Amino acid sequence: MDKNRNKSSESGKRKLNCSDESKCFELLESILDGEETSSSKEILDEKLAKCQPCFEHYHLEKVIREILKNKCTKQMVPAELADSIRQKIQEIK
Amino acid sequence: MSEVQRKKYSDKEKNSIFDHEFMPHIDSMYNFAYRLTFDEDDAKDLVQDTYLKAYRFINSFEKGTNAKAWLFRILKNSFINEYRKKSKQPSKVDYQEVETYYNSDNVDYTMTSDLRVDAVKDMLGDEISNALNSLAVDFRTVIILCDLEGFTYEEMAKILDIPIGTVRSRLHRARNLLKDKLRSYAENMGYDTEEE
Numbered sequence: 533m534d535k536n537r538n539k540s541s542e543s544g545k546r547k548l549n550c551s552d553e554s555k556c557f558e559l560l561e562s563i564l565d566g567e568e569t570s571s572s573k574e575i576l577d578e579k580l581a582k583c584q585p586c587f588e589h590y591h592l593e594k595v596i597r598e599i600l601k602n603k604c605t606k607q608m609v610p611a612e613l614a615d616s617i618r619q620k621i622q623e624i625k
Numbered sequence: 626m627s628e629v630q631r632k633k634y635s636d637k638e639k640n641s642i643f644d645h646e647f648m649p650h651i652d653s654m655y656n657f658a659y660r661l662t663f664d665e666d667d668a669k670d671l672v673q674d675t676y677l678k679a680y681r682f683i684n685s686f687e688k689g690t691n692a693k694a695w696l697f698r699i700l701k702n703s704f705i706n707e708y709r710k711k712s713k714q715p716s717k718v719d720y721q722e723v724e725t726y727y728n729s730d731n732v733d734y735t736m737t738s739d740l741r742v743d744a745v746k747d748m749l750g751d752e753i754s755n756a757l758n759s760l761a762v763d764f765r766t767v768i769i770l771c772d773l774e775g776f777t778y779e780e781m782a783k784i785l786d787i788p789i790g791t792v793r794s795r796l797h798r799a800r801n802l803l804k805d806k807l808r809s810y811a812e813n814m815g816y817d818t819e820e821e
């Protein structure tokens with residue numbers, strides 16, 4: 533299967549077990565949340581190149597964030613809401 | 626009193642702050658309110674109440690600072706104090722449960738997920754939105770603030786009145802719960818989620 537072949541050829545370059553998953557995943561999630569500084573970008577690149585569990589975790593977390601942002605912010609604001617707020621403000625002035 | 630130090634805004638300044646710093650966030654505010662209440666009318670009321678409070682307390686807002694975080698904090702407090710009470714859902718129990726069992730700052734980051742990127746990418750319908758909506762309100766809230774609205778951990782800590790460590794751990798747990806949901810959807814879609 534295509535998926536499996538990709539997976540094994542990719543993981544060929546990377547170690548299959550993470551030496552410190554707990555710390556790595558915490559770091560990866562902070563980076564995705566924009567919390568880490570520029571120096572952590574280098575650590576990130578190294579982890580993604582060398583560690584399969586980190587690579588997989590990073591990409592899964594990344595795609596979930598992207599899809600959340602694309603799918604869950606489209607709530608239509610009722611047209612009259614802004615006007616109704618402005619009107620209420622006039623009343624309490 | 627701290628208010629004494631802050632100068633009072635003129636009516637003109639108030640209107641300017643309201644129009645240029647508060648109102649531009651109405652879309653985000655409504656989205657947040659709707660995802661908290663799941664009801665269009667409740668969401669409208671909640672946003673309207675928030676803006677009225679914001680106007681009433683406008684002198685305690687410092688012009689040019691983070692209006693969005695300031696407004697979100699008011700909205701979240703209004704939700705807890707007023708809307709949660711009248712909600713039919715047993716969210717009070719829910720909330721305490723969360724506080725008691727899930728607020729430890731020690732999270733196990735090694736809990737790996739066998740959910741596949743491909744499976745998530747194929748979720749083109751409402752799965753992700755439904756998964757988000759199925760989470761308990763405290764978990765839902767951190768994901769909305771972080772992933773939908775892009776607040777930093779520090780801003781979230783202020784909006785929610787919790788330490789940054791708790792923000793971080795609650796967010797991690799929330800995402801794990803979300804992944805559990807998505808995994809069950811993926812199984813229904815025929816994806817093999819078992820590791821080979």
Ligand SMILES: [Zn+2]
Nearest residue numbers: 550556583586
């Ligand atoms: Zn690793």
